[in-house]
Amino acid sequence: MENKLRVLRAENKWSQAELAQRLGVSRQAVNAIETGKHDPSLTLAFSIAEVFSLSIEEVFDPKS
Amino acid sequence: MTDKLEDTEKRFLKNFGLHIGMFLGLLVVQTFALELFDLATWAKVAVTVAPVVPILFLVLSVVRNYRQMDEFMQRVHGESLLWTIGILGAASFTYGMLERVLGIVPPISVIWLLPTVAFMSGLVNFILMRHYDGE
Numbered sequence: 500m501e502n503k504l505r506v507l508r509a510e511n512k513w514s515q516a517e518l519a520q521r522l523g524v525s526r527q528a529v530n531a532i533e534t535g536k537h538d539p540s541l542t543l544a545f546s547i548a549e550v551f552s553l554s555i556e557e558v559f560d561p562k563s
Numbered sequence: 564m565t566d567k568l569e570d571t572e573k574r575f576l577k578n579f580g581l582h583i584g585m586f587l588g589l590l591v592v593q594t595f596a597l598e599l600f601d602l603a604t605w606a607k608v609a610v611t612v613a614p615v616v617p618i619l620f621l622v623l624s625v626v627r628n629y630r631q632m633d634e635f636m637q638r639v640h641g642e643s644l645l646w647t648i649g650i651l652g653a654a655s656f657t658y659g660m661l662e663r664v665l666g667i668v669p670p671i672s673v674i675w676l677l678p679t680v681a682f683m684s685g686l687v688n689f690i691l692m693r694h695y696d697g698e
Contacts, residue, residue: 525635532635537638
């Protein structure tokens with residue numbers, strides 16, 4: 500599943516560690532999601548969308 | 564890593580060190596007690612298996628630490644354990660066949676099972692983490 504996490508994170512000038520801190524997960528988790536190696540759970544996907552004040556559909560593309 | 568995860572990790576490492584220390588201490592007690600004293604059979608058994616107690620607490624610590632991990636870390640650790648079980652299972656089965664059917668290899672004590680599981684899962688975890696953490 501593709502996502503815009505890296506772009507959104509860059510727009511906010513956050514490092515992976517900073518985003519991980521906001522989400523309450525490890526930096527490795529953020530990296531794995533960004534690189535498409537890990538699809539987050541619904542709970543984490545909601546948290547990610549909330550951190551960027553967006554909807555889940557605006558962050559993740561389930562069709563890809 | 565978040566503060567909560569960092570605290571969890573620190574607590575785990577502290578408990579890990581404590582339990583390993585207790586284990587080594589009880590190993591020393593075991594060695595000297597069996598060597599120096601003429602103990603009753605029940606006392607010999609108690610002293611011999613005593614080092615297992617901190618190992619059980621260590622296992623409890625590992626499980627608690629796993630429960631505190633985020634979903635990605637749980638996935639990596641879960642995969643590590645699956646690989647470890649699969650590889651060790653296949654290897655021990657192969658060795659067992661060579662030992663039992665052909666008798667061309669010496670028997671290995673099961674005392675090495677836990678250290679091997681710990682080492683192998685750590686190694687596989689390291690490899691998987693490098694795989695997932697790369698670009």
